[in-house]
Amino acid sequence: MDDVEAMFAESNKLLAKLLRMSVRNREKVRVLDLGCGRGHRALACKEAGIGHYVGVDFASADFPEIEGDYVFRRGDACDNELYLGAFDVVLGIDVAFHVVTPQRFQQFLETVQRHAKKWVFVTGIFEDMKLAPHVLHRDMTAFESLGTLRDVQAWQGRCKIARFRV
Numbered sequence: 435m436d437d438v439e440a441m442f443a444e445s446n447k448l449l450a451k452l453l454r455m456s457v458r459n460r461e462k463v464r465v466l467d468l469g470c471g472r473g474h475r476a477l478a479c480k481e482a483g484i485g486h487y488v489g490v491d492f493a494s495a496d497f498p499e500i501e502g503d504y505v506f507r508r509g510d511a512c513d514n515e516l517y518l519g520a521f522d523v524v525l526g527i528d529v530a531f532h533v534v535t536p537q538r539f540q541q542f543l544e545t546v547q548r549h550a551k552k553w554v555f556v557t558g559i560f561e562d563m564k565l566a567p568h569v570l571h572r573d574m575t576a577f578e579s580l581g582t583l584r585d586v587q588a589w590q591g592r593c594k595i596a597r598f599r600v
């Protein structure tokens with residue numbers, strides 16, 4: 435296993451643990467993964483026993499074949515028209531900091547709010563900083579409209595994962 439795979443494996447272990455802590459009857463639970471990329475987090479959902487998963491990304495994804503109701507949809511997480519139903523958990527893993535402009539960030543938050551019925555997990559450094567032109571890390575107050583902050587844990591590198599109860 436190379437370093438990147440090891441990092442994904444480690445963070446996926448934590449994500450699966452947070453899912454187990456958050457939801458019961460997991461075979462009935464629906465997870466929406468905004469900015470799912472190549473579907474790495476779908477593997478954590480499968481590990482946690484989640485029954486229904488929708489991954490959304492605006493780039494075409496090399497999404498893994500996963501048995502059961504695990505699907506990929508092409509879509510923009512900042513699109514006001516995007517609605518895929520109600521989800522117990524909405525994930526925004528390593529994606530919110532790619533949404534740089536204030537208007538699109540507000541639309542991203544609204545997409546999360548439209549879909550999330552119980553939990554939202556988002557990752558970020560959660561300090562107000564600009565690291566590169568295509569990335570903007572915001573402090574935690576930027577996410578407070580998503581719900582009540584339950585906990586924040588170390589994620590990958592300098593990033594943390596925050597769990598909000600809707």
Ligand SMILES: C[S@@+](CC[C@H](N)C(=O)[O-])C[C@H]1O[C@@H](n2cnc3c(N)ncnc32)[C@H](O)[C@@H]1O
Nearest residue numbers: 469470471474491492493510511512527528529
């Ligand atoms: C750093 S990757 C993270 C991928 C995945 N969440 C993970 O943890 O492996 C960021 C992903 O977010 C996607 N993305 C960024 N902005 C998006 C948007 N507005 N709508 C949908 N996908 C978006 C990118 O295409 C990319 O696949």
